[in-house]
Amino acid sequence: MVKKDSKQKLKELPKLCGSEDLDNEFRVFPADLDPGRMSAIMEVGLVFVEGTVLKYYLSGGTSAQKRLFRQACDIWMENGSLEFAETDNRKEAEIRVGFERGKGHWSYIGRAALEQPEYTNTMNLDTSATLDTMLHEIGHTLGLHHEHQNPNSGIEWDKEAVYAALAGKPNYWSKSKTDRNILKKVAVDRVQGSKWDPDSIMHYPFGAGLINSPEGYENGIYPKPGLSEGDKEWVRHYYGRSKERVLRVDKPIELKLSGGEQINFRFTPKASGEYMFNTFGADADTLITVFENGDPPKFIEGDDNSGDDMHALVILTLKKDVEYLIRLRLYWQDADKTVSFVVYPEPAVQNYKDDLDKWRWRIKDNNDTIAVSADGYDNLNDCIRSLKKVKELIDQHDADSMNASFSKKE
Secondary structure, rough: OOOOOOOOOOOOOOOEEOOOOOOOOOOOOOOOOOHHHHHHHHHHOOOOOOOEEEEEEEEOOOHHHHHHHHHHHHHOOOOOOOOEEOOOOOHOOEEEEEOOOOEEEEEOOOOHHOOOOOOOOEOOOOOOOOOHHHHHHHHHHHHOHHHHHOOOOEEEOOOOHHHHHEEEEEOOOHHHHHHHHHHHHOOOHOOOOOOOOOOOOOOOEEEEEEEOOOOOOOOEEEEOOOOOOOHHHHHHHHOOOOOOEEEOOOOOOOOOOOOOOOEEEEOOOOOOEEEEEEEEEEEEEEEEEEEOOOOOOOOEEEOOOOOOOOOOOEEEEEEEOOOOEEEEEEEEEEEOOEEEEEEHHHHHHHHHHHHHHHEEEEEEEEEEEEEEEEOOOOHHHHHHHHHHHHHHHHHOHHHHHHOOOEEEEO
């Protein structure tokens, strides 16, 4: 993406950021999920937790291109607590950047990059990429969508003129690709604020004859170079520095957070063993991530329970006297109740294991049988979550109508 100052005019649109399928949903929600709850999750669901160190791997590219990319990372880092760290090991990189000619400029949005196979790139920068192009693509990586698709912009397009402009060089976009990347409005809960920011790094430049309204933009929109004040405010909000507390075993902490806010904990076990980090209380959508402290901190495990009816849960084997960082972000919670966070030591974890080893639960409902056991699960977290789900089904239904029965595992 190339940005122009307000005095310049575009004879043709530059090479723009676009993709065929990178705006697909990061998660699928239950059909009956409350719309307000879904909106709260979607607002920050793709944003990394603050304090995250994003390791990036550069595949190909010239020395000049790589220097420019590092400069773009530095500019974003100046405005928040997030960090970028280059690595020469593709397998340990969350962000994998290609410089493939003819493949266009594109990036997965936010945490969707974590879902991609390690042998694939999560971002590409074509040979025409400028500093602003790289700032734009990194903005996507941080969780930002296109600002010209902000529903608050009030932009009314001359659609046929836009289709014609994007169909020609250097983009050669189909109508469907233009719809996805230009004309389609982003959901209101995904934009970076309540106001439209025409100077955002996430806004494309547009020449004359493409915009019918609002008044004053008939001759085009030419965002100023670099991050706008709105961009900086967004990154400070989501990647600022939240309050930090010390976490102790069996000492619950009430989470007094609003939607989108984060709290950070430090935890140093006094003994090696298994520990369970768990939210409880009110229905709540949360993201828990655990890091081993270091330079940079090393991500170990995480759990995102947003959209389901279970609490976030992480079980890990930790080492004595090693400091761990726990970062917890709240998406949504039942406003009438409180939600708390606690870490349990090994005896509590062992109780869960004992249940899994001894019991197979079978529940018959409408002639369908639900069976849960420790068999067939790759990790304890998934097994425990399934076991808890079955228990909730039992608690929520009358025992006679459910015809529930428990048989000891052989």
